[in-house]
Amino acid sequence: MTRVETVARALYDLHCYAPDNGWDTTHGKSRRGLYMADARCALKADDDTFAACRVCGAPTRIVADLGSIPLANSFTRDAPRFPVRVEVCDDCVLAQLEETVDPSIMFCEYPYRSSLSSTFVAAAKTLVEAQDVTENDFVVEIGSNDGYLLRHYQCRILGVDPSDVPADVPTRREFFTEHLAEQIRASHGPARVMHANNVIAHCPDPHTIMAGIKTLLDPDGVAYVESPHVDGLAWDTLYHEHVFYWSATAMCRLADKHGLAVVDAERLDVHGGSVRYHLRHRGVPTEAVLDLIGRESSVRWTLDRDMTLDCERLRRIVDRARRAGKRVCGYGAAAKGAVLLAVSGVDVDFVCDTTPGKQGQVMPGTDIPIVDESHLGYADVAVLFAWNFHDEIVNRVEFDGEWVMPHG
Ligand code: TMP
Ligand code: ZN
Numbered sequence: 408m409t410r411v412e413t414v415a416r417a418l419y420d421l422h423c424y425a426p427d428n429g430w431d432t433t434h435g436k437s438r439r440g441l442y443m444a445d446a447r448c449a450l451k452a453d454d455d456t457f458a459a460c461r462v463c464g465a466p467t468r469i470v471a472d473l474g475s476i477p478l479a480n481s482f483t484r485d486a487p488r489f490p491v492r493v494e495v496c497d498d499c500v501l502a503q504l505e506e507t508v509d510p511s512i513m514f515c516e517y518p519y520r521s522s523l524s525s526t527f528v529a530a531a532k533t534l535v536e537a538q539d540v541t542e543n544d545f546v547v548e549i550g551s552n553d554g555y556l557l558r559h560y561q562c563r564i565l566g567v568d569p570s571d572v573p574a575d576v577p578t579r580r581e582f583f584t585e586h587l588a589e590q591i592r593a594s595h596g597p598a599r600v601m602h603a604n605n606v607i608a609h610c611p612d613p614h615t616i617m618a619g620i621k622t623l624l625d626p627d628g629v630a631y632v633e634s635p636h637v638d639g640l641a642w643d644t645l646y647h648e649h650v651f652y653w654s655a656t657a658m659c660r661l662a663d664k665h666g667l668a669v670v671d672a673e674r675l676d677v678h679g680g681s682v683r684y685h686l687r688h689r690g691v692p693t694e695a696v697l698d699l700i701g702r703e704s705s706v707r708w709t710l711d712r713d714m715t716l717d718c719e720r721l722r723r724i725v726d727r728a729r730r731a732g733k734r735v736c737g738y739g740a741a742a743k744g745a746v747l748l749a750v751s752g753v754d755v756d757f758v759c760d761t762t763p764g765k766q767g768q769v770m771p772g773t774d775i776p777i778v779d780e781s782h783l784g785y786a787d788v789a790v791l792f793a794w795n796f797h798d799e800i801v802n803r804v805e806f807d808g809e810w811v812m813p814h815g
Contacts (some may be wrong), residue, residue: 409575414715422633459497460499460503460611462503465656467495468494470494471493472752473494476491476646477772478513478646479746480742480771482765485700485772488643488772491645491646492504499644502651503652504651504654507611507650509610510569513648514568514609519570521555522553523762526677526799527555535560538600541561544600545563545564546563546598546601548603548604549619550568551574552568552572552581552607553573553575553785554566554574554575554578558576565579566574566579567581577608579750582614583603583616587619597623598624598628600629600630601623601631605681607651607774609648610650613661621688624688624811627689630667630686632658633684634652634681634684636652636654636674638702641713642710642746644743644746662686668687669692670687670693670696671685671695671696672693672696673685679761684696695757695806713814716815718751721809725788728813733787733788734788735756735787735790737757737792738758738790740760740770740798743813744758748773757778757788758775787808790811791810792811
């Protein structure tokens with residue numbers, strides 16, 4: 408057992424927290440917690456008595472409370488439910504979950520396939536083609552999924568990903584840590600390029616990832632770290648897998664703590680607005696980085712209000728459609744869709760999704776079946792749960808009914 412597990416086990420023995428409904432609110436005083444691999448029991452390791460930012464240590468405050476919702480990629484009726492509360496550090500503008508679920512519960516059986524999105528594959532190919540690498544260079548991707556990015560390289564490559572997703576590139580089936588980085592460096596040498604797309608938001612311990620990048624990166628190498636940006640955060644992207652919603656300020660502080668520098672930043676139009684940070688061992692930040700940092704102090708926290716308004720609107724639309732005898736479906740069995748169903752209480756007849764591994768299952772915590780895209784024709788109204796792929800889906804998919812966007 409790790410230290411945290413030992414503390415949590417001792418606490419469990421003391422307080423006997425019941426699963427989910429017995430959740431201890433700690434009387435308004437928030438504490439760091441960790442759910443154990445046994446998802447039936449919500450256990451807490453309270454070695455902190457107040458919530459401190461996981462990057463800079465400053466106190467945090469709650470900005471959104473979604474209540475207890477099912478794990479968003481657990482496609483069963485009985486998906487375990489845990490609270491989602493988001494707190495923000497006003498010092499480094501890092502939003503973070505108050506409590507975290509053990510990553511091994513969420514990421515080892517993971518249905519997500521990056522290759523199923525032509526948007527992602529095209530973006531990955533463009534990024535790879537821009538790299539100045541030769542045959543003997545070594546490239547590592549953290550969170551390599553099915554190999555959608557690495558497969559475009561013509562040099563030595565290694566993916567790191569703990570999930571059971573079949574991959575067509577050499578992959579270490581583990582969580583990336585500083586320790587693993589040391590092993591990889593010893594066996595393969597330093598990495599000229601490293602990628603970490605949408606992974607540092609998912610990991611409860613970003614310090615080990617950053618320390619691992621420091622360890623493995625070639626002295627002249629570059630690491631690209633992509634993550635949704637905290638500004639413009641949509642409330643339905645708040646779920647257990649996303650422990651962090653990064654700001655450039657927090658990313659620079661984290662990098663600095665581990666002897667790295669954020670030298671550039673690009674705004675990307677994915678996941679409702681992401682940033683690709685360029686990290687090197689040393690260097691000065693471009694105007695783009697400074698500009699992002701400059702704007703972050705004025706980020707507005709309207710998540711709870713947006714959630715209330717969006718849910719009311721959606722319930723109205725769905726009620727009206729049903730009263731008119733229309734059939735309503737969802738499109739995209741996205742994690743966002745699971746959040747939206749759980750928080751709004753809206754009911755749909757089925758959800759279409761092109762992912763073979765999701766078809767035949769149900770939306771997390773519901774009886775709503777997930778079916779292939781050919782069923783879309785049976786619906787009159789489709790709520791686009793996967794709104795982040797709006798253009799790709801609406802341009803490709805033939806649908807005579809009405810598309811409804813979750814965010815107004
Ligand atoms: P995500 O927002 O969590 O990435 O999930 C998007 C979901 O949408 C994923 O399950 C795949 C699905 N999808 C389709 O069904 N059809 C499509 O054309 C695209 C782009 C995604
Ligand atoms: Zn902070």
